[in-house]
Amino acid sequence: MGFAVLPAAAWAAQENPQAVAAAIRQAIAPTLSSGSTISLGPVIGAQYMQACTGNLSVSITGIEPYEQAAVRCSAPNWTLYVTVTVAATEEVEVAARPIAAGQALSAGDFSLRREPVSLFAGRQVYHDAASLLGTTALMGLNPGTILTSDSVAEPVVVQAGQTVSVHVRSAGLDITVNAVAQQTGRIGQTILMINPSSGQHFSALVTKAGLVVELN
Structure with a gap:
């Protein structure tokens, strides 16, 4: 009976895919926010490489969230490329229970939860409860919905026709005048005002501290 003779390489120990994955994670960890x-592409290809007798070196290229890891071994000499997907997350306010359209939000309507940035990239989100108290839901919101400036509106602090104090600031001076709002105003909006004494129209910014006019 004859016996087949296998090449020496066939008997060589194979690289451990888990060791390759661990090396990639260790290399990319310092760069993560x-x-x-992170999630890695297939590392199964490592099992077709001879076991590295030294340390694995890893270089990361590409731009978050899509990057690539080049895992290199010098003895024996081989390189394995693995895709790396980075998922940045942030703690943002989400609806904690069903919220009806037009409902003013109060404590208990929302809570902080860590979410992937890709779900709200490019939109204004909220990171603390104080910025949401008194806002109004622009639409019905299901529990878990990320709250953005598209789904809630800042609270109305001045009504059209209301006489309010306006802070006029210029060169370090802060002068208060009374004026009549020509529009309903929410925090962050600029609305038209009229000075009842002079009949002069001007614009004022609605802030949490009141209406403000900044003069250069």
Whole structure:
């Protein structure tokens, strides 16, 4: 009976895919922002490489969230490329229970939860309860919905026709005048005002501290 003779390489120990994955994670960890997570593409190709007798070196290229890891072994000499997807996350306010359209939000309507940035990239989100208290839901919101400036409106602090104090600031001076709002105003909006004494129209910014006019 004859016996087949296998090449010496066939008897060589194979690289451990888990060791390759661990090396990639260790290499990329210092570059991750707080709360970010990563997912790796297939590392199964490592099992077709001879076991590295030294340390694996890893270089990362590409731009978050899509990057690539080049895992290199010098003895024996081989390189394995693995895709890396980075998922940055942030703690943002989400609806904690069903919220009806037009409902003013109060404590208990929302809570902080860590979410992937990709779900709200490019939109204004909220990171603390104080910025949401008194806002109004622009639409019905299901529990878990990320709250953005598209789904809630800042609270109305001045009504059209209301006489309010306006802070006029210029060169370090802060002068208060009474004026009549020509429009309903929410925090962050600029609305038209009229000075009842002079009949002069001007614009004022609605802030949490009141209406403000900044003069250069």
